[in-house]
Amino acid sequence: MTLALPRPVLPLAARRGVEEQAQAPRARRLGPGRRIPGSNLLGPVTVVAIWSIASATGALDPRILPSPWAVLQTAGHLWSDGTLATDIQSSLWRAGQGLALGLALGVVLALLAGLSRWGEAFIDGTVQLYRSIPPLGLIPLFILWLGIGEDFKIAIIALVVYIPIYLNLQSALTGIDSRFVELAEVLGQNRWQFIRHVVLPGALPGFFVGLRLAVTASWLGLVVLEQINATSGLGYMMFQAQNYGRTDVIAVGLLIYGTFGFVSDLVVRLIERRALAWRRSLSN
Template structure:
């Protein structure tokens, strides 16, 4: 038998040329920029300062940034601002801690048990449909006008997004992992530790970020209701006297608190979920 060989003809125009490798298009967002989330606020601050310097803004309605900074320094030096900031942080901290624990425990009970889901999920969905700030008059009648009702409202604002996202993540765990755990003979505790917790963490962190933001949004309203201290009270008093610069000081502090707390949760999320390969990483 004779071997038959086949040859492929190369066009004369391509003879001797080096074949070009087509570059693959990159569809990912690219490398993360350092301190990228500060760029947007800094651009807004620069526009605000430029418009104030060009006298295109009414200083009575929107004071210049340097005026707001001088007001913040004056309030800090006379001791008003530190007291109000600490009071607001204390209220937000207590409400957030209670809401965090309640949201996680309810999500686990509803996500790991059909009985728990029947008892809890519908109730939480009903609570979610009711405007939380609309509960303020009722909570004042139940708990009085002191600190308790403020903390309770913040806890409700926080626990709802944490429960919803954590429960959704638990419900979305692939059933094949559950079957694998049953085949491996894992105990209930080992199943929760090795399957449930890693599967629910992404949704939990989404709810945590929403809960952190919700605690500040609820606080700014609650501190204007029969309060004697806090940033919301400071802003309410400034409204009565037409002090726009003081109101802007309070709003900027709330914004800084929200940005810092959200960035802290994002940092923890990246560390805890470093094993995931996602678009953001």
């Protein structure tokens, strides 16, 4: 006859500690580590600090690049004159219209090419051929088609934007794991249910990668286009400053472009985190 030994009973506090340790996610030894608070601002702040030190010590010639305080002073004068506010509004309007048009075009083409073999046959080869043509090289042709006003600028920005949207979204749509396909067939899902519940959620990470690249591309295209027969905009302001040798005004334009690009990318990443919150819950 064997005696059953009584199980040790831990105190309540000790049991809670063991349960919390069991439920807490394990730290990954080979991972990148914990996220640094404010890491998005660490790089820009470091660059501005180096710029300020170089200007204060005289290591940086103000004729090459003015000091940060001189650039801020120039920005204040331009804002008080009303010219900077008008130029910013014009640039935001052009970039916003081109981004919206390019986003719609890229998403539609990617859905057609990623969800249908016929769509892929007709669309993907054409888009890949277009990739070999520099979008800014189409400026003379679009000027002849649309005139030299605002329409051709918005059209060129849209063409610059839709490429990264299409490439990343179409790749994500066609790269769904075959095991998910088999699982959906076992569950008896029809094609629309499979696209809605499996394909589209699985393609969201690729879409957001393309969106981040597209937002940056819209600002890059805007810098060039606003120097072509424009009467307002940050690019026009910088082009006029070049003619008068005003490096401080050019620096103001570059800082505003950089700020807009940084903030817009940050907004897209915040939306991405909310939309893909389910991935963090699965990883934990």
